[in-house]
Amino acid sequence: MVFYILLLLAAVGIAGYLAGRGKAFQVVGGEVRKLHSLPSQHGTYVALFATLPALFALVIWGLGSPGIETSIIKSRFASELAGQGVPQVEAFIRDAKAIAFGGLVGFTDATKEAAAAAYRSLHTTSLTIISAVCALLAFGGFLYSYRNVSERFRARHVVERVVRVFLIACSIVAVLTTIGIVLSLIFESLLFFSEIPFFKFLFGLHWSPQSAFTGAGTAAGEVNEDIFGAVPLFVGTLLITFIAMLVAAPVGLMSAIYLSDYASKSVRAVAKPVLEILAGIPTVVYGFFAALTVAPFFRDLGQALGLGVASESALAAGVVMGIMIIPFVSSLSDDVINAVPQSLRDGSAGLGATKSETIRKVVLPAALPGIVSAMLLAVSRAIGETMIVVMAAGLAANLTVNPLEAVTTITVQIATLLVGDQEFDSAKTRAAFALGLVLFCATLALNVIALRVVKKYREQYD
Amino acid sequence: MTDITAAPLPPGRTPSIHTDAAAKSRLKSRYGAEMRFRWLGAGAIGLAALFLLLLLSTIVTQGLPAFRINSITLPVNLSAVPADPAARAGFDYAGVVNDALGAKFPDVTGRQERRLLRGIVSTGSGVILRQQIENDASLAGKTVDVQVPLDDFADLYFKGLLAESAAPQQLPGVTVSAASGDVGVTFSDDAIARLARSVGAIEAEGGVLRLTSGAASLLLDVGGGTVKLTEVGPGNMAKGTVYEALDASVSTASPAVLRTITTPEASRKITDREIVWLDRLKADGAITSGWNTIFFTSGASREAELAGVWGAVVGSFLTLIVTIAVAFPIGVAAAIYLEEFAPKNRLTSLIEVNINNLAAVPSIVFGLLGLAVFLNFFGMPRSAPVVGGLVLALMTLPIIIIAGRASLRAVPPSIREAALGIGASKVQMVFHHVLPLAMPGIMTGTILGMAHALGETAPLLMIGMVAFIVDIPGGFTEPATILPVQIFMWADFPEPAFQQKTSAAIMVLLGFLILMNAIAVILRKRFERRW
Structure with a gap:
């Protein structure tokens, strides 16, 4: 489904490019030198405005929706899941997802089937919403930018600003990587040091974490x-x-x-x-x-x-x-x-x-x-x-x-x-x-x- | 100064401190030091070359045998195979292969021996036969010659990697008391006793030498069969067990051939019986050695003879596609921004320092990042090429950015000024003029970065690409393994055949690396312009 949305957006982008370019030609009656920006720049401008907002919405939805769906399911099945530990709840969610969208199912029962059905309907709803939002954004962006195309309109400046923002974003990726490394290391390490004193880790002379627990089984929370x-x-x-x-x-x-x-x-x-x-x-x-x-x-x-x-x-x-x-x-x-x-x-x-x-x-x-x-x-x-x-x-x-x-x-x-x-x-x-x-x-x-x-x-x- | 040296020495004066004996010896020692230093340098280079040679020759000599495989051709009776494909489910294909093998050795009857005999053919032979029948339904009901791979130990035996044997000796005048079972053997002289002693037989009472499994194996080919000697002595007498039935007992002294397997039975992975059988099959022409297509077309397997690299190659390919799709655009864009647009401010200098530091971060830390962020935070699938590709992309990003910046910097300013001079905007100048000229250099850097990523192992261990995956991966989110990880896993397998497989897989990996580097070199030679 998401794939088709992307495909449609690509089509809208191409259509926007052609439309913008065509309109730029048309407003000056073919005399390109009268335009502030080249027709292709007008085309790119329309294409960008028609696709980028929708694309953003799609990315945000892709990042956010699984978590929201899961929390809704969790709250709906709160009574069934009450009293279970975190791993069990996670296993439940995993299995429900697997039943709903295909995948390796651990084992299934009536509650999970119900959760899977809820998942499926939730997912359909959220897909419909995002499709509508994408369509709206694409259409709105297209209309707005297409109306803007005129003889004096500075499409080049807009396009180049977008390009520049893209370049900056790409150079930030390296910084984000470093931040990601540092944060993930520090976050997990802090959890570790809340269990094991920092100095015992740094100055201890004995290392055998494979025998980390004093007792056997999951209940043995005592860490040596x-x-x-x-x-x-x-x-x-x-x-x-x-x-x-x-x-x-x-x-x-x-x-x-x-x-x-x-x-x-x-x-x-x-x-x-x-x-x-x-x-x-x-x-x-x-x-x-x-x-x-x-x-x-x-x-x-x-x-x-x-x-x-x-x-x-x-x-x-x-x-x-x-x-x-x-x-x-x-x-x-x-x-x-x-x-x-x-x-x-x-x-x-x-x-x-x-x-x-x-x-x-x-x-x-x-x-x-x-x-x-x-x-x-x-x-x-x-x-x-x-x-x-x-x-x-x-x-x-x-x-x-x-x-x-x-x-x-x-x-x-x-x-x-x-x-x-x-x-x-x-x-x-x-x-x-x-x-x-x-x-x-x-x-x-x-x-x-x-x-x-x-x-x-x-x-x-x- | 010239005046002084030009003036001849007055008669009777001793030579100066620059030419006396002490000076000469000083000079000699200085030149000696010079020579030593020079040889030290040459030695360092030589040592590096020696290490490389040693490494490559070890890999190649180990890996070459794995590119060939010995197969056995058996007349398999397929009359029991149902003609209807639907009725074939559950049919014991391996059974008919085993029956065909058993038919070659009718006198092998014992349960244990039958099992041993079955073991010389690959356990995957049934699957191979099934595929053949599925491809060609007309085979069902006939007796056809089917070629199946040998078990890895049998294969290694034929490659001479499992047991060493001495040259066979011709012996005249041998008699054997019976055609099968435990037999007495007489030789024409007691040279056999000396031989037995020399190969590690144990002295027992009465002048008897016992050939235990710790000694070399003496196999006597006589009267159309094979006798394994178990005791030698006293004198020219010996006792043995018939491993392959003789035509009849040999009562008149006849010529025989004595084969010595010098590797003791206890310290090799193949028994004397199997050796006798395999040699018989070889003599019958049933064994053929051929190019190992299984190695190049199949995925991982616990059976060495069925294990291949193709699954790992496909996994590596998928991973690298993700890597290049992510790292190349981002890397080039970042390089363009930093080189062409970035103002000199704190943010850009922070980014620059960052990129340089990122290039020096150990690769395993990127694996931790992938585990914590992609797997645990975003919940992406484990062992999937898409996650591996993303991790490798973040890892190669600094390489591509640094290479990209270098080649952008190499484009002379005159190009930029000319473009700006005729009215191009800065973006147009970069994308229409500077970037095309810098592209060969960027591509070279990217390919080298990809080669680096192809050989990377550690971060992918972290994100679960060590899983044992038999199927060839079909997509970016399916579990996959990659070539270096496959090498890592095979290196841990205890079977000796996997050592060869590992080396062969390394040769495949090095082949890909050489290919990528060659492309980079060609790109550089063909397209890079010196200004």
């Missing part, structure tokens, strides 16, 4: 506060990130130096694509590689050396994550190193320094703020990386800094807490949002610091 201590996760994340940076920082930096200062053209023609391919490989592939090849390799190596290496060791996940970050570090450092002016290198060479001395004593100190910022961004990337650790790191939260043991990370826990079927209103799932908030804040802080470092310490040479 002591098992939401996230410190093991922070330590695990930092450990894996540290290992990753141990691989990525030297390799990435040295390859950037080599590519910018030593490599011949042919070497660069090969090496650049290699790094680009490394950067383009999806993280799930790295994860598979870590779990399948690297982790068993380290385990066997450890066995040969007489060391007990866990099959999901932090080492394997860290090393593979390091490989993944190499191109990131390298391309950022490359930009920074290339930004050091040639005159500094020439001056150093003129004093008799070799190339490596120039790089170590002149170029790198000059590029240091940029390199530090690149490393911070790489750390932020490593902290937020999910798939490698989900596939190759452990699930058990061990509080250890031994890279040979299995540790778990923030992202792994978010993924394991939220993947699978469960209701989204337990302390367990909210814990994932609290972790997400920590992750978001950490990466944001790192990015801000990275930017500040560059701004504050960069030397202006030119």
Whole structure:
């Protein structure tokens, strides 16, 4: 039905365009130069006025009507639903909807059938209303704008203002996304912190939310506060990130130096694509590689050396994550190193320094703020990386800094807490949002610091 | 300075500090350091290349076998299939396939052995047969050769990935006491005992070597059948079990072929009996190896030989359509506004900072956003491509905006001034002149963003795209999975055949990524103008 309304609106829009354009031609008797705006602009003006208000109404209806319908149903069946818990009421509504509009029905009874019938009639009413409103708005808008079309009418200004509003709205989407992220994280986290004290979460040493409830069953509302201590996760994340940076920082930096200062053209023609391919490989592939090849390799190596290496060791996940970050570090450092002016290198060479001395004593100190910022961004990337650790790191939260043991990370826990079927209103799932908030804040802080470092310490040479 | 160096050294004076022995050694060490530094750089590049090579070669060598599949052709008697399609409901198609297989091995009678034998054909063979009959009703009532896939373990055996075997040896002068059951075997010499000892047989009393399931399997092809040796010794004597009936007992010394499966039976997923059967079928020409069309045409399955990527590919495609439909217009519009219209004020600088920060937000956080806002707040369906597409769109939006702004900025101001000069309005200038010129760059950035979105996994785990979905998704709101998530799920399956499937799926994914990047490169090369 909504689809047909949209189709009709599109037809009205096209008709409006043609009508507006035709009228613009007609009012000046074909002498277009007499018009203030082009005929096509008059046409667009009519089309916009005929469709946009109706479209708005439709969007608002689409967002608002399901909630209103549901609340009406709830109030109508209040007596039947009295005394039931929130999940039961939700299940009731879900089933009633499924019976009414098709879908997976859990089980059905007379009350649900009645509710479904009520739903159907309500929906028909609301559809009729919105259809009428759309028709009215489209017709009214069309008439109003069509009457406006005249020789001196500034249709272009109106159209361009609409275009500009559309452009602004689109750029606001990015801001809305950020607001959405922050609000959803904070909202769920606040609910979480109302159950679990903030400091127990941030400084607790024990993490096992899978056993979150002291008793079994839905009635067990008692949440054990002591098992939401996230410190093991922070330590695990930092450990894996540290290992990753141990691989990525030297390799990435040295390859950037080599590519910018030593490599011949042919070497660069090969090496650049290699790094680009490394950067383009999806993280799930790295994860598979870590779990399948690297982790068993380290385990066997450890066995040969007489060391007990866990099959999901932090080492394997860290090393593979390091490989993944190499191109990131390298391309950022490359930009920074290339930004050091040639005159500094020439001056150093003129004093008799070799190339490596120039790089170590002149170029790198000059590029240091940029390199530090690149490393911070790489750390932020490593902290937020999910798939490698989900596939190759452990699930058990061990509080250890031994890279040979299995540790778990923030992202792994978010993924394991939220993947699978469960209701989204337990302390367990909210814990994932609290972790997400920590992750978001950490990466944001790192990015801000990275930017500040560059701004504050960069030397202006030119 | 030139005067000093030009003047010849007076006789008898020692060389300066720049040319004496200490200076030379200093210079040498400096050049050494230079060389080391250079090699360190080359080593870093080499290491990165080595990692890439290792990764790709692992994936390719693992994945290639999954592109082929071994099938078995069986003469299936379809006389029992009802001619009337309506009466076929509930007909046991798998049963007739199993009967056809059983007919190949009439002497396999035991319950357990029959079950083992059935296991070498895919459990989906009944479904495949049913489809064939539905497509061609004239098959019912006849006996036709039907090709069905082998079970994944049998398939892996033929690919040589499950059991290793040594080269077969020709042995002269072997006798066997009976044609079936437990038999005694004599060899011409006691070389067999040495062989048995070398492959891990356990010493028992009386000079007997017992070949347990922890040792390699010795299979003796003799007199038209196969004997599995269970005990060797003393001397040239041996005992065995007939796995495939001989024509008759072999009383006169005859030549035989000894096959050694070096992987012990206990540590492989296929038994000696199955190996004997499979080798017999292969020798009969019933096994054919072909291009694995199932992998490219079917959806997910718990059975490795029936699992395919097509469902995931379609899911990825639907998701990306939503992503591009949302992210491209919004991203381009935002880029145009920020680059061409935005006044320098706090709002626009806020938006700019925002976009840069959004590009650095971990992808899993976008998954949390999708879960909290799209699923829980707006009540959109779980596992649906439309939600996945929206989440990925928000994630790629910053990439498209940044790329779009860069290519808009690359259009020289002269174009804008010329357009304004001949009376175009600002909107006309942008949409008629600047945007068309910037479009190739924007498209390139968009395709790269889409490639990035195609490989993204973590946010889609959050919105339930990990569900096990067998059907090929038919719409934007139907449950679907996508290629990277399929890879993630298969990587967790314990069956060895799924490891190959995972690698093969990765190859498919990388293929799509290469394709998209190639298109981006071509676009850039063909259409991008340097001003």
